[in-house]
Amino acid sequence: MTPTIASTSPTVWRTLLALAVIFVLLATSGWTGPPRTRAVPLDAWGAAAAAWRAERIGGRALPGLTSPSAGVAAFFASLRPAQRARLADRHPLVVGNLDGVPVGLRYHANRHTLRRALLAERVRVADRRLSAEGRQEAARRVHRFSSLMSGKRQILAFDPAGQGRVAEVFGDLNRAERVSVVVPGVDTHLLTFEKTAHRYTAPSGMAESLYAAERQAEPDVRTAVIAWADYTAPTGVGIDAMTGRRAAEGSLRLASLAWALPGSSRVSLFCHSYGSVVCGLAARRLPERVTDIAVAGSPGMRAQTATALGTRARVWAMRDADDWIADVPHLDVGGLGHGADPVAPEFGARLLSADGAAGHGGYFVPGTGSLRNFAEIGVGAYDDVRCADATDTCRSGIYGDASV
Numbered sequence: 001m002t003p004t005i006a007s008t009s010p011t012v013w014r015t016l017l018a019l020a021v022i023f024v025l026l027a028t029s030g031w032t033g034p035p036r037t038r039a040v041p042l043d044a045w046g047a048a049a050a051a052w053r054a055e056r057i058g059g060r061a062l063p064g065l066t067s068p069s070a071g072v073a074a075f076f077a078s079l080r081p082a083q084r085a086r087l088a089d090r091h092p093l094v095v096g097n098l099d100g101v102p103v104g105l106r107y108h109a110n111r112h113t114l115r116r117a118l119l120a121e122r123v124r125v126a127d128r129r130l131s132a133e134g135r136q137e138a139a140r141r142v143h144r145f146s147s148l149m150s151g152k153r154q155i156l157a158f159d160p161a162g163q164g165r166v167a168e169v170f171g172d173l174n175r176a177e178r179v180s181v182v183v184p185g186v187d188t189h190l191l192t193f194e195k196t197a198h199r200y201t202a203p204s205g206m207a208e209s210l211y212a213a214e215r216q217a218e219p220d221v222r223t224a225v226i227a228w229a230d231y232t233a234p235t236g237v238g239i240d241a242m243t244g245r246r247a248a249e250g251s252l253r254l255a256s257l258a259w260a261l262p263g264s265s266r267v268s269l270f271c272h273s274y275g276s277v278v279c280g281l282a283a284r285r286l287p288e289r290v291t292d293i294a295v296a297g298s299p300g301m302r303a304q305t306a307t308a309l310g311t312r313a314r315v316w317a318m319r320d321a322d323d324w325i326a327d328v329p330h331l332d333v334g335g336l337g338h339g340a341d342p343v344a345p346e347f348g349a350r351l352l353s354a355d356g357a358a359g360h361g362g363y364f365v366p367g368t369g370s371l372r373n374f375a376e377i378g379v380g381a382y383d384d385v386r387c388a389d390a391t392d393t394c395r396s397g398i399y400g401d402a403s404v
Contacts, residue, residue, distance in 0.1 A: 048091065085105075096112070096157065106157070110158040111149060118146060125138045147194065164190030164191075178224075178378060181226045184233070186237060187236065188203060241274055244335065246274075252282075273325065276342065277338050280301025283309040288312060293311065299338045302332070315342075316350045316351075317352065350387075354388075355369030
């Protein structure tokens with residue numbers, strides 16, 4: 001029998017209303033319009049992968065591109081320094097992005113790839129066959145690649161194909177006792193990896209700010225922070241941002257990074273906006289060394305409760321009172337939406353103060369309570385964390401946790 005309007009349950013009505021809100025947003029904000037286009041440079045991965053597979057060292061084949069990081073690390077540990085350098089020089093795109101390769105060798109390889117990419121973009125800038133828009137974008141990429149090569153920047157991952165992926169390290173990753181990973185959200189790509197205006201809304205600025213705050217919080221703790229833009233994020237707040245497809249792909253890459261980190265450092269993830277969806281999907285795949293997952297301005301983590309994430313890591317959440325993400329319906333209907341609100345009490349996260357954050361993009365701004373809280377978590381100074389309700393509720397039970 002077909003249900004009547006009167007017999008429709010309140011739950012169904014709430015779901016239909018939430019869906020209506022989503023589609024009104026989609027229509028009124030242009031989310032349903034055609035995607036923005038851009039010039040896409042040649043993807044060199046196919047050629048790089050083929051050359052890697054054909055290479056031999058001492059008669060041995062090289063590790064596969066999907067090999068576990070532990071196997072890759074063991075292979076590189078068995079090589080002489082000259083052999084490792086040879087691989088980095090001959091196959092920089094692969095070596096610079098392969099989890100398990102020694103960190104210093106990845107930095108070296110990625111400078112090679114950056115140099116090649118920079119030369120290619122300079123040629124494109126001068127190519128009159130390109131549209132004015134294409135040449136302008138090439139000029140922007142020249143500026144970005146030049147910046148990434150400046151000084152002694154430590155580029156842990158770099159792929160210039162399409163909108164590009166990149167990760168940067170602040171501090172000494174090999175010697176760190178605690179490692180923090182900043183996982184950003186939508187519109188994250190090579191050209192937005194760092195910004196002059198609104199510096200602390202970009203992944204590089206977020207990580208640099210967190211690194212400085214951690215050093216101030218505990219100067220004697222050896223820390224490192226990774227600005228991790230090494231996944232293909234959604235462009236704009238569109239359909240991709242409302243579904244988990246991009247996050248699912250990114251979660252595999254994030255888990256691989258966590259397993260490949262050198263040493264025995266404890267690891268904390270700091271996940272902003274759509275980045276919290278990535279972290280939520282990665283949670284059950286993470287190694288036990290990941291002790292904390294903190295989300296800010298989250299649209300959801302693809303789980304109804306913190307327990308459902310399937311991780312032993314502590315789950316923290318914060319949201320500024322002026323963050324527009326609060327108006328996004330927290331639901332998951334047919335794959336649309338990201339589930340429960342992480343700052344809702346029933347979700348079960350440890351709720352943090354976001355004092356001073358000032359909206360959706362302000363969580364990593366120096367001097368804010370949100371950044372101080374992230375820094376205290378990053379260095380393990382849990383006694384100094386400020387909870388959202390001005391009590392010690394969010395800190396309860398921490399010192400009985402075996403992961404501390």
